[in-house]
Amino acid sequence: MARIALDAVSKRFDRTVVADSLSLTIADGEFFTFLGPSGCGKSTLLHMIAGIETPDAGRIRLGAIDATDLPPQKRDVAMVFQSYALYPHLSVAENLAFPLRNRRVAPDVIAAEVRRVAEVLGLGALLAQPPRQLSGGQRQRVALGRALIRRPAAFLMDEPLSNLDAALRLELRAEIKRVHATHGITTVYVTHDQEEAMVLSDRVAVLRAGRVQQCDVPAAIYLRPANVHVAQFVGSPPMNLLPASSLAQHPGAAHCLAGRGPDGFVLGLRPEQVDFHADAGADRQRAEIVLIEPTGPQTWVTGRIGEHRLRGRLATGENLAAGAAGYFTFARTALHLFDGPTGTRVES
Amino acid sequence: MAAAPGRCVKRAGLWLGLALACAWSLAPFLWQLSTSLKPQAELETLPPLLPTTLTLQHYQAIFSGYPLLHLLANSALVAAGTTVLAVGFGSLAGFALAKLPVRGRTGVLAGVVVLSMLPPIATVSPLFLMLNAAGLRDTLVALILVYTGFALPLAVWLMTQFFRGIPSELYIAARVDGCSAFGALRKVMLPLALPGIAATALLTFIQSWNEFLYALSLTSSDAARTIPVAIALFPGLHEIPWGEIAAGSVVATLPVVLLAVLFQRRVLEGLTAGAVKG
Numbered sequence: 001m002a003r004i005a006l007d008a009v010s011k012r013f014d015r016t017v018v019a020d021s022l023s024l025t026i027a028d029g030e031f032f033t034f035l036g037p038s039g040c041g042k043s044t045l046l047h048m049i050a051g052i053e054t055p056d057a058g059r060i061r062l063g064a065i066d067a068t069d070l071p072p073q074k075r076d077v078a079m080v081f082q083s084y085a086l087y088p089h090l091s092v093a094e095n096l097a098f099p100l101r102n103r104r105v106a107p108d109v110i111a112a113e114v115r116r117v118a119e120v121l122g123l124g125a126l127l128a129q130p131p132r133q134l135s136g137g138q139r140q141r142v143a144l145g146r147a148l149i150r151r152p153a154a155f156l157m158d159e160p161l162s163n164l165d166a167a168l169r170l171e172l173r174a175e176i177k178r179v180h181a182t183h184g185i186t187t188v189y190v191t192h193d194q195e196e197a198m199v200l201s202d203r204v205a206v207l208r209a210g211r212v213q214q215c216d217v218p219a220a221i222y223l224r225p226a227n228v229h230v231a232q233f234v235g236s237p238p239m240n241l242l243p244a245s246s247l248a249q250h251p252g253a254a255h256c257l258a259g260r261g262p263d264g265f266v267l268g269l270r271p272e273q274v275d276f277h278a279d280a281g282a283d284r285q286r287a288e289i290v291l292i293e294p295t296g297p298q299t300w301v302t303g304r305i306g307e308h309r310l311r312g313r314l315a316t317g318e319n320l321a322a323g324a325a326g327y328f329t330f331a332r333t334a335l336h337l338f339d340g341p342t343g344t345r346v347e348s
Numbered sequence: 349m350a351a352a353p354g355r356c357v358k359r360a361g362l363w364l365g366l367a368l369a370c371a372w373s374l375a376p377f378l379w380q381l382s383t384s385l386k387p388q389a390e391l392e393t394l395p396p397l398l399p400t401t402l403t404l405q406h407y408q409a410i411f412s413g414y415p416l417l418h419l420l421a422n423s424a425l426v427a428a429g430t431t432v433l434a435v436g437f438g439s440l441a442g443f444a445l446a447k448l449p450v451r452g453r454t455g456v457l458a459g460v461v462v463l464s465m466l467p468p469i470a471t472v473s474p475l476f477l478m479l480n481a482a483g484l485r486d487t488l489v490a491l492i493l494v495y496t497g498f499a500l501p502l503a504v505w506l507m508t509q510f511f512r513g514i515p516s517e518l519y520i521a522a523r524v525d526g527c528s529a530f531g532a533l534r535k536v537m538l539p540l541a542l543p544g545i546a547a548t549a550l551l552t553f554i555q556s557w558n559e560f561l562y563a564l565s566l567t568s569s570d571a572a573r574t575i576p577v578a579i580a581l582f583p584g585l586h587e588i589p590w591g592e593i594a595a596g597s598v599v600a601t602l603p604v605v606l607l608a609v610l611f612q613r614r615v616l617e618g619l620t621a622g623a624v625k626g
Binding site: 047073083085087089 | 518521
């Protein structure tokens with residue numbers, strides 16, 4: 001088990017900046033997630049930790065050693081891929097045994113370890129089968145087992161759930177959380193799915209254009225997003241962002257601005273903290289309803305205020321239709337204030 | 349219902365086309381086969397009709413009159429040696445070009461294509477002089493070296509394409525699972541590239557087996573002569589032994605045809621299996 005430290009790591013491919021002098025430390029045993037949109041270079045970060053890619057500048061430390069120039073086979077990390085990457089010419093048992101064989105572990109020890117891992121992940125009945133006969137979920141279990149079998153210093157997981165359908169994704173997400181809880185192995189997880197990141201992680205780093213936008217515990221990222229990019233990327237549906245002037249009549253907005261003029265500021269409001277009502281009332285602002293989206297547990301309502309749109313929940317017991325007028329309300333504590341030009345959070 | 353006759357016509361056209369193509373390719377070989385089995389007296393009758401009686405006299409003549417087994421062995425050694433070298437180096441180069449961070453990869457591949465377009469005749473005399481100076485004239489080694497040189501561009505190109513078809517994650521997984529770059533090639537990439545290796549080997553083997561120009565120019569005795577050259581030297585001063593030439597050609601063709609039939613299954617099976625993502 002090991003601490004992982006990135007020290008001023010930079011990497012670019014042609015014109016794409018993958019990492020721009022990126023520094024962070026992942027604690028021993030921590031579940032750490034890189035969260036960012038597809039194609040922002042998260043996978044390359046994992047490849048650099050694994051030793052598949054070398055950084056253009058900066059150092060990477062695994063535990064006490066500087067691993068920057070170590071080849072992958074000497075780094076003692078294990079990797080799980082979105083595409084499973086099982087060896088198609090080997091059976092499930094041989095796939096599981098592969099990392100141990102490469103380390104010249106004795107055959108009887110390998111056999112015992114394969115049985116142990118197969119039992120942990122419920123793969124006992126599949127050991128003799130080739131990967132192509134397994135379902136997606138089974139394949140990813142085998143991939144997890146292949147990573148788990150040699151008790152590596154760190155797990156690197158590259159969108160391991162993205163190829164699975166919704167039900168399996170939840171099942172394997174729980175499995176990954178359980179494996180981390182029982183084995184306590186430092187895990188670096190890469191995903192574009194903010195919900196996965198929130199559910200699994202001890203800490204999350206939100207990436208954009210090769211820079212860490214915010215690195216904190218999931219709750220802090222949700223409750224106090226450092227800038228508009230984080231605010232919009234974390235949370236579903238994404239946070240409403242409106243120029244402060246469009247909500248200026250609301251007493252909450254005035255309180256949030258605390259004497260500053262509304263120009264040059266952006267207000268953020270999470271849809272789950274906005275309630276839409278059919279009737280006007282105190283502290284309720286009018287909006288024209290343009291879209292109703294029932295999801296089952298709740299119904300999302302999109303309203304138009306001037307030229308801006310605001311999404312919120314349909315308040316319990318209310319009924320609204322598109323085209324009608326609605327009245328929304330929110331707690332003054334639900335407001336987030338951002339600087340307009342830079343997008344950074346302003347604590348009010 | 350209206351579509352059915354149209355489809356029938358299409359089908360018939362397809363079969364007719366296939367039949368024509370088969371006939372076009374098979375006709376010369378069948379003519380050779382019938383010539384090799386004809387009695388001497390019927391050899392020069394035109395048109396070349398089917399023989400009235402079958403005879404093995406030409407086959408007996410070539411096996412008793414020439415060191416045919418020795419010549420076949422020469423051909424087999426040269427073709428096998430070339431195949432091993434070309435597939436070996438071709439796999440190494442193809443793997444590196446497909447999966448490793450090679451500087452100037454596009455340049456190398458372009459160079460490979462350009463090299464494969466060199467007309468062999470342009471290189472005959474320099475190669476002859478070089479091999480002569482190296483004391484390799486009239487040896488199997490000389491033929492293997494020259495053939496390998498000419499087979500490599502195709503082998504490198506084909507193997508690069510085959511390795512590209514294998515997902516990079518498998519290579520990365522093997523490296524992370526404890527393999528060196530070479531170990532990953534040996535334990536994961538090569539087994540998965542087997543259909544590609546079979547296809548490349550088959551093409552290289554047939555090319556070397558059939559090669560004529562260098563085999564003629566770089567050999568001067570039966571020591572290193574290959575079967576196509578030996579057959580071309582069958583004609584004597586006063587007569588052309590068509591029957592023996594035909595028999596020799598059939599004997600020379602059979603091994604490659606057999607090889608192709610055997611490997612084709614494997615190559616095709618492998619290609620379709622590899623297409624489905626593991």
